Amino acid sequence: MNASALKIGTSHPRGDAVAKAAGTERYAADLYPQGCLWAGAVRSHQACGRIISIDTTAAAALPGVVKVLTAADVVASNRQGIIHKDMPVLCDDLVRYCGDPLALVLAETKEALQRGMSAVQLQLEPLPGLFDLDSALAADAPLIHEDKPGNLLAQASICKGTGLDGFDACSVVVEGSFSTPVQAHAFLETESGVARLEEDGGLLMEVSTQSPFRDRFEISHALGIPWGKIRIVAPSLGGGFGGKDGATVQCLLGLAAQHADGRWVRMQWDREESFKAGYKRHACRMEYKLGAAADGTLQALHAKLWYDTGAYAHLGAEVMELGMEHAGGPYRIPHTLIEGWCVYTNNPTAGAMRAFGVCQATFGFESMMDLLAAKLGMDPLELRLKNALVRGDENCAGMRLTTSTGIKTCLEQLQQHPFWQDREVWKAASPAYKKRGIGLASVFNAAGYGGGVRDAATAKIELTPEGTFLIHNAVTDMGQGNSSAFLQIAGHILSQDASRVLLKQPDTRTAYPSGSSSAGRTTYTFGKALITATEELKARLLNWAGMILFLQDNDGLELQPGRVLHQPSQKEVSLVALAGYMQPEERVCLGQYVAPTCKEVPPTAKGFFIGFPHVIFGYGAHLVRLEVDSLTGQLTVCDYLAVTDGGRVLNPGMFDQQVQGGVAQGLGYALMEDFTVRDGVVKTPDFATYLIPGSLDIPEIISIAAQGEPEETGPFGMKGIGEVAMNGPLPAVANAVADACGVRLCHGPLTPQRVLAGVKG
């Protein structure tokens, strides 16, 4: 019987796979409550302007239109935002980007909603907009937010060792300037949800969100509904990648519900609205200077990073800070100065996205490593291996590493792979008019919220009267599979098969605050809490079984699927029977966990608000093999290899899913994804203009787990790897292009035009 029990370290199929494959999984976008109203936001077509008037009379008079709301209908702060609350639910004075919401229409049908939205009359006085870093940073630039001088959301620095003086002792110095584009999350399920006001005045919302518990505070602050009266239910998400961390539809939906007389209201952004009004990955400009000794030992780094955060803060400052913390790669560098500016513009709002600020800096740094290797005449892998961090080293932010540090193992495993061993043979076999190249990137990504933020979870598991186990998940599953990991963890501890462990997706009424689904913390933090809860439940079950079977202790007692068995006597008690004996509260166990933080924060960072430093990092070594078409500049990615250190792997199949998915998103970022905004207007509002990789664009992606050490602090030795893979492709592809044809491309994405321009010099 034990054979079928879920086991850590095994590729069990995901718990949600069957329902998703059958089309029966219910997402927020699948909810159409009977008789619901439809809500939609009327948005600004100007990127920067002052509101003269919003005339809602004609719209409100249309048949089927129920209400037309403006900022005047918002009773509380009318400001949303995760940390910095600067984003109006409905604009009250200024519009700051093309897409800022001005009015909210409620209607009986989708058609009436469309008519109502087009009938709202907007009068805006255009103001000069700031659409790039230079104009926003100019001394005489108008302020996008009055209280943010210099249009700076944040400005910070990290200085380690002797900082710039470190360059004095360098024999070799290389410099480079880089830029990365805006990237859209492009999850297939656009922002959506339903809500209604309940009889007691509370708000019930079922919504596509990565942060159900925190959403209550955002809604409460903006709309004045006490947070304790807000209930958020978060079903499985049709993708998130950071773009559903924090309020998207939530405050608009809450406002609509406040004016819907207890009726359900439904809101779903269409693709164009999602692209215009949803959060984005920050465009970034970087200047790098890197110095080393003649033998390749890294000595000094100067990095300057400018992030365009768009019109509102979202998590822009934190994105910049995390990028800075990673700006020196997973290497030992004794002297660093890393400077960052997070700049408001009148572009769409940038916020959280997988590899949060890090993939920009990784492009810069890993390109620099190849430039340095070339200047030193050194093998790029040797250079990386020589400088790779090991446990006990200080990273580029001055943080001493006390947890598993597997970058060296990743690089060594990559070195043994045939793609690396046979590289010269492969390159020499290049077809006519093509040039073959091989590129590397070392990557790392912090897991957890970082210093100054409590990174905690409370897990709940219960034995049901039917003798099955129910986990109350509190951290959204946006597709990464954390809920399946939770099933596996509980099944493993309780020796139960998949049919006996069930999971309920987050509901703030029945689960407990456990933070957001983000930062590579989801399985880690909740998983640890769940282990505690499940161990306690197991102890209670064994105790009860022992009492029923008249056993003096637990010797020989074991849990098996559906029962507790006393091996020596072969006597057993079924879980259904045990559930009958136990009091309801006894069948429920909670467990808590707070992720480790750094006790001795290095005095290197200035201007950081929260989130510094991190103590746990996932690592990876990536290799790409590609062909450059010398006539067209077209890149064909032939093979991709990613060796990843995520500590102990709980489920190899799901581990590969995360790596392959991250690499695919990274390849999109490297090759084609270019979210284009001109004078504040989005030029890529659909999948015909904003291209993401299709099945023919992605090579076979080989994912290998590093044979390194487990992460002792993590559940069964794991650490999060949801983000780290995203960092590799852009620099690896750029390095491979340089390897193939000697052209160093410094501006992403690496489109055929850019490649060709580079080849032609």
Add this chain to the structure above:
Amino acid sequence: MTIRFNLNSIPTECDCPSDRRVIDLLREDLGLTGSKEGCGTGECGACTILVDGVPKLACLMLAAQLEGTQVETVEALQQTDQGRALMTAFAEEGAVQCGYCIPGMEMASLALLRQEEPLNREQIKEGLSGNLCRCTGYVKIVDAVERAVQECCKI
């Protein structure tokens, strides 16, 4: 107008405007939310259904175009060996992450399976090139379809 068609083998009659989008008809009027809308403009494939056996984008079709047709959606996969083979392969090969693209992927794959020809990975990728997935990198989706092709071609 009244539109009559066979939906997942069930004779179905709908009273709706002739220009109602098929995706809305399925999801909102008939409660079949398995078919997803990822873009509404024919670019992502999430809404793929089979009409008279041919993959069609439900976001680009109007209700009147269904008159007299055989319509198959993801909800019908469990009715056939090929459909079941696909669902099992998708679930067991790890092809499913967020799952939002999966119904469309499976319907496009079903059309491939019905050709009853052995397909290599490149051909499978071509067959699925109209279906976007943002989560998986396609590797395991191709694994799943490859497995289903192998299983179904054996029969």
